[in-house]
Amino acid sequence: MTPVATPFFFYLLSGLALLGGILVITRKNAVHSALALILTLLALAGLYLMLYAPFVAGVQIILYAGGIMVLFLFVIMLVSIEKSQREDQFNKQWIGGLVGAVALGALFVRVFVRSKALHDLTGMPMAQLPEQSNTQEIAVYLYGNYMLAFEIASLLLLVAIIGAVVMAKKRI
Amino acid sequence: MLDYVTSYLRSNTTPGQAGNLLWAFIYIILIFLGLSVAVIAMNWLERKILAHMQVRLGPMRVGPHGLLQPIADAIKLLIKEDIMPAEADKSVFWIAPVLIVITAFTTFIVVPFGPTHAVTDMNIGVLFMLGVSSLSVLGVVMAGWASNSHYPLIGALRSSAQMVSYEIAMGLAVVAAVLMTSLHGIGLYGVAHGAVGDGTLSMIDIVKAQQDQHAWFIFKFFPLGLIAFFIFAVAMIAETNRAPFDLPEAESELTAGFHTEYSGFRWSLFFLAEYSAMIAVSSIAVTLWLGGWLRPFPTWLTGETWDLVFSLFPAATFLLLALIALVGTLRMPKHPYFRVQTLGLAGFAAVLALIGILLLLPPVRDRIQDIYWFSLKVAGFMYLYIWYRGTFPRYRFDQLMRVGWKVLLPVGLGVLILTAIVGVLL
Numbered sequence: 001m002t003p004v005a006t007p008f009f010f011y012l013l014s015g016l017a018l019l020g021g022i023l024v025i026t027r028k029n030a031v032h033s034a035l036a037l038i039l040t041l042l043a044l045a046g047l048y049l050m051l052y053a054p055f056v057a058g059v060q061i062i063l064y065a066g067g068i069m070v071l072f073l074f075v076i077m078l079v080s081i082e083k084s085q086r087e088d089q090f091n092k093q094w095i096g097g098l099v100g101a102v103a104l105g106a107l108f109v110r111v112f113v114r115s116k117a118l119h120d121l122t123g124m125p126m127a128q129l130p131e132q133s134n135t136q137e138i139a140v141y142l143y144g145n146y147m148l149a150f151e152i153a154s155l156l157l158l159v160a161i162i163g164a165v166v167m168a169k170k171r172i
Numbered sequence: 173m174l175d176y177v178t179s180y181l182r183s184n185t186t187p188g189q190a191g192n193l194l195w196a197f198i199y200i201i202l203i204f205l206g207l208s209v210a211v212i213a214m215n216w217l218e219r220k221i222l223a224h225m226q227v228r229l230g231p232m233r234v235g236p237h238g239l240l241q242p243i244a245d246a247i248k249l250l251i252k253e254d255i256m257p258a259e260a261d262k263s264v265f266w267i268a269p270v271l272i273v274i275t276a277f278t279t280f281i282v283v284p285f286g287p288t289h290a291v292t293d294m295n296i297g298v299l300f301m302l303g304v305s306s307l308s309v310l311g312v313v314m315a316g317w318a319s320n321s322h323y324p325l326i327g328a329l330r331s332s333a334q335m336v337s338y339e340i341a342m343g344l345a346v347v348a349a350v351l352m353t354s355l356h357g358i359g360l361y362g363v364a365h366g367a368v369g370d371g372t373l374s375m376i377d378i379v380k381a382q383q384d385q386h387a388w389f390i391f392k393f394f395p396l397g398l399i400a401f402f403i404f405a406v407a408m409i410a411e412t413n414r415a416p417f418d419l420p421e422a423e424s425e426l427t428a429g430f431h432t433e434y435s436g437f438r439w440s441l442f443f444l445a446e447y448s449a450m451i452a453v454s455s456i457a458v459t460l461w462l463g464g465w466l467r468p469f470p471t472w473l474t475g476e477t478w479d480l481v482f483s484l485f486p487a488a489t490f491l492l493l494a495l496i497a498l499v500g501t502l503r504m505p506k507h508p509y510f511r512v513q514t515l516g517l518a519g520f521a522a523v524l525a526l527i528g529i530l531l532l533l534p535p536v537r538d539r540i541q542d543i544y545w546f547s548l549k550v551a552g553f554m555y556l557y558i559w560y561r562g563t564f565p566r567y568r569f570d571q572l573m574r575v576g577w578k579v580l581l582p583v584g585l586g587v588l589i590l591t592a593i594v595g596v597l598l
Contacts, residue, residue: 031317035264038310058299066306067336070313074332077317077325134295135373 010050017043030076034069041065055135186376188281188292199291203280211447215242218558225562236517237500252436257319260433264318269434269441272311276448279304283455284375286465286542297375298346301456302339305411308449309335312413312420312430315442319433327429330569331420334410337576338417342407344584348400348591349460352389353381355595379464386471388463393594400587401461403580405556408453410576412446414557416564417572424566454553455546462549465542483537486544490528497521 020040027033041064048057142150177194187195216231216239223230231238256265282297284290294300309332316328354371372378382388390401410417421429431442458464467482498521504514531540567575 029261031261031264035314054294054296055299058296058303061303062299062306066303066309067339070309070332070336073310073313073317074329077313077329135299136370139371 006050009046013043013046013050016040017047030079031073034072034076037072038065038069041069053134055138184288186288186290186293188290188294196291199289200281203283203291204277207277207280207448207451208444210451211444212242212246214447214450214554215245215443217554218561221555221558222562225559236504236513236520239517239520246440249436249440254436254438255433257321257433259320261318261320264314265433268311268315268318269438269445271314272308272445273441273448275304275308275311276445276452279452280448280455282375283452284379284459284464285546287376287380289465289543290376293374293376296373298350298373298378298456298460301375301452302343302346305449305452306335306339308445311445315434316430319430321433323426323428323432324430327420327426327432331413331430334413334417334419334572334576337573338407338410338580341403341576341580341584342411344581344588345400345404345407346456346460348396348584348588349389349404350378351588351591351595352392352397353378355591375459375464379459379466382463383466383470388461388466390461393591396587396591396594397461399583400591401457403584403587404457404461406575406580408457409557409560410572412450412453414446414450415561416566418566419569419572422566450554450557451550454550454557457553458546458549465546467541467545483541484532486540487528487531487537489544489548490524490531494521494524494528497524 017040020036020038020043023036024033024040027036041060045057045060045065048054048060187193187199219241220230220238231241234240234244256262279301281291282294282300284293312331312335313328316324316326316331319325350371350373372381385392389397391397409415413420419429420426421431423429426432431439434442467485469478473482497517501514501517501521504510504517530536
């Protein structure tokens with residue numbers, strides 16, 4: 001089907017992602033920050049859906065919002081909130097942060113302008129994956145074209161898991 | 173306008189794929205109403221069935237055989253004072269039940285009640301359902317933390333550990349079933365279709381794959397499909413926090429677990445979410461392993477006669493229920509005190525009989541069949557949920573973790589690998 005109200009949903013989701021991101025760094029309560037981060041991640045999943053990448057959106061929800069953030073919350077909830085609120089906040093480097101943010105923003109604007117110019121120049125159509133077979137296409141790439149790199153990455157993760165277990169347990 | 177309405181009915185696809193917003197909206201409203209009725213019915217059935225298992229009568233006072241008890245409960249919850257603990261985190265306390273209800277209902281967007289009876293069909297159907305239902309753990313954690321009280325916090329911690337661990341076993345079982353959609357191997361009950369094909373995650377295509385391969389996946393590559401189904405059936409009880417895995421709300425240790433501090437309407441939202449989540453995971457199990465909307469024996473018992481016999485099942489069910497209600501009416505005490513209740517039960521029997529007769533009409537009969545078989549299978553799972561609660565004692569937390577990580581996870585991995593090997597070899 002043809003997309004409905006694309007600009008509206010794009011600005012809505014981007015706005016939510018930005019709002020969540022700002023709340024993450026401005027909330028003093030760590031649990032509120034984590035919840036704001038979940039809002040950002042879900043808005044990003046929505047943006048992936050708009051980019052005809054349903055598989056990435058689904059994985060984003062399952063892994064980040066449903067898995068990793070739950071573990072985050074699990075740890076944060078065990079920390080005494082009152083005590084951590086009385087301690088010094090690490091916001092002394094706001095000048096450095098501001099410079100970094102401006103530099104990164106300038107880079108993004110530059111890339112956007114340049115790619116738009118290139119696109120107008122060459123007149124190439126935007127690449128668009130068919131939504132109906134998105135998962136199958138990803139599978140073909142992961143397990144066909146980039147099989148070796150994919151397996152090496154999974155082996156790396158396995159090593160990291162074993163390392164974590166070894167460091168966490170005194171006696172195995 | 174009329175053309176727009178009828179164009180979907182002729183399109184032979186789901187409203188979402190046809191791009192028909194009006195029908196998508198109608199389906200959403202219908203599913204919402206159906207779910208609410210199902211939750212009300214489950215409330216009554218659970219209390220009645222549990223009572224009969226324990227040789228009690230269950231609710232008998234409000235209405236004949238306690239039929240109006242869920243309505244009385246709902247009214248009680250709505251007019252009850254809504255208490256928020258003074259030291260609670262107000263915003264999080266407020267969002268938690270809303271979030272958990274939204275996640276429970278959103279999953280139903282992709283549930284296929286029939287080849288065309290779903291709000292939409294997504295390329296990532298199963299993944300979407302698992303993902304959105306895994307978000308419900310956030311609601312539990314938020315509720316437990318925001319209450320700022322010990323029992324809810326412990327309940328929330330238990331819940332998050334339990335749900336994250338069982339999600340893995342659940343995911344492995346689902347992957348085994350998704351793998352089967354691409355493998356046309358003969359197995360024990362399948363038919364050879366040629367080489368390995370494309371798999372699919374879409375809920376409707378998974379059921380269609382079972383139709384094409386002439387085998388529900390529970391019977392495919394016997395006993396691999398059965399084991400995968402068993403893993404899912406255990407994990408889904410842990411995911412929905414139901415007995416015997418209801419540690420997050422173990423009343424003997426944690427009062428009511430993560431929703432101890434909730435009352436009135438907010439508590440009823442948790443109740444609603446729990447039951448709709450149960451229905452949601454049951455529909456995943458039905459879609460992946462029990463052939464979704466397919467009727468029993470679609471390939472063995474074919475022909476006009478059998479089609480007619482199976483299409484009469486929905487009407488027969490409602491007429492049987494009407495008969496039971498009628499027998500109940502006749503057995504009511506003859507004392508004048510029970511006159512209103514007797515009349516009410518007779519009216520209920522009449523309504524059921526009327527629905528049964530309505531389902532006998534050929535056009536209704538043909539359209540309702542898919543929905544009927546799907547709902548019947550889901551209802552079977554709902555009965556199992558009550559049965560487990562009536563029979564199994566609650567697990568201890570370390571036992572629960574051991575079952576999840578040391579039994580279900582390795583078995584799930586083994587089934588996945590064996591399914592792949594068997595599928596490629598056969």
